Amino acid sequence: MGLIGGSLGLDLQAAGAVVHGLVHRQATAERATARGLATRVSTETAVLRDCAIVILALPLDRLLEPDPTLLAALPPGAVVTDVGSVKRPVLERWGDVPGFVGSHPMAGTAEAGVEAGRSGLFRGRPWVATPDERTDPGALAAVRQVADALGARWRCCSPADHDMAVALISHLPVLVSAALLQTADRGAAAEAGDIPALVRSLASSGFADTTRVGGGNPELGTLMARCNRQAVRLALARYRQTIAALEALVESGNWQELRQELGACATLREEFGGGNHQGG
């Protein structure tokens, strides 16, 4: 019943569904009930009984090492899906559970907790499903029905392709952006005199934009790197080589090629949506 679970509860009720919410703490149950995030909210797994679809809206670490009482309480015959931002380890853990469909609704991650859920979070946003050879087609269709009801953009791909894509466009930016904050801080501290105060005073909207995701939730950033380690390592190594290539252009004074590279980047940014997307 956090940002993702709470938002799902609001939109699914609006679409006519009866929604039962399972939470860990009684205070959360009361607050989720007060906010109307579900038809019924409880700390008891019995609340899952008779649910046709179970959506596991858990942090990645708890999703990958699920509570045995949760596993025991999954209703026989139910469709089970998740919202995790990494898919290979999720399929390794959950792929053999009957009715399981790996999925990832890609919506904002800046807020968290029982106050964060809001209506319309998934509208126009990608909802990626990652079926494999074990996935039941009927279960996949049921999850798609949920995504469609919420106005999300449905897309299927393999778990490995998903994880490589999000490493490049979601997990790498967090580390790239964090490294810029560290470099501005340590680079300024390494210089004498005014520079540490100067960089803080002069940092503008360009710096703020480029460092937004790097200054985000550290738990989430760490979980992404941990759970998508292989793809994130590959992306980081590739990125470091790209930085070294730009460094070589500056070192050799090859301004014509630097101009070409930056020109190509302006075109690339359009291809990647250039700020027309919303959410994270």
Next chain:
Amino acid sequence: MGLIGGSLGLDLQAAGAVVHGLVHRQATAERATARGLATRVSTETAVLRDCAIVILALPLDRLLEPDPTLLAALPPGAVVTDVGSVKRPVLERWGDVPGFVGSHPMAGTAEAGVEAGRSGLFRGRPWVATPDERTDPGALAAVRQVADALGARWRCCSPADHDMAVALISHLPVLVSAALLQTADRGAAAEAGDIPALVRSLASSGFADTTRVGGGNPELGTLMARCNRQAVRLALARYRQTIAALEALVESGNWQELRQELGACATLREEFGGGNHQGG
């Protein structure tokens, strides 16, 4: 009479000054006149005659290799200042010109041309002056009066400190951000199948924010690197080492330290203004 020159003309007239604009092309002169960017606009250097303050709002390359007819037309006794985003090479070229003050009003750079100028661009934004031992105190005070009249935040530092600070918070972000676009593109292209289309379809607002400055004006990015080469090289080398250090944490699975580093970044972002600034 571009973004900076045109905006200066609008605000200075509003503050009661008579503003003469010198431009290269007759069509620009007509458009600048129609937009009211100056009291009088001309392609003839004679328009500078009797001006008490000359503000050189030129691209860095033309500022560093100024037209001899411009130099010859500077009115004797005038205060002369610039708006260049790099200060050491500007002081090397202009520091011996009587009445010269190096300065850098730090305002947005996304737009350009005679249509870009607008009122209030400098309000609340830093205006950095970089006096050296040759700078006349009266000339410095006159430039400060301009900055104050426009509501800018006045700040003085050495040319070298300015150039190192902007390398870290303004020029490095452009290259960091461009390298992310290149890595997402080439990393996806290196994988088989769906991934190039997938990364373009799934890139979200986080990716858009982190790549905004890297997809900007390629001429400007190249000029920044070229004119601030030494500081930009140092910043890039330091940044590459920071990326390598994060890579080592992911490689060794040191999640506790990664968590600490990302936590420190969240604090750093607040110190650097965290998006409260406007402009570039």
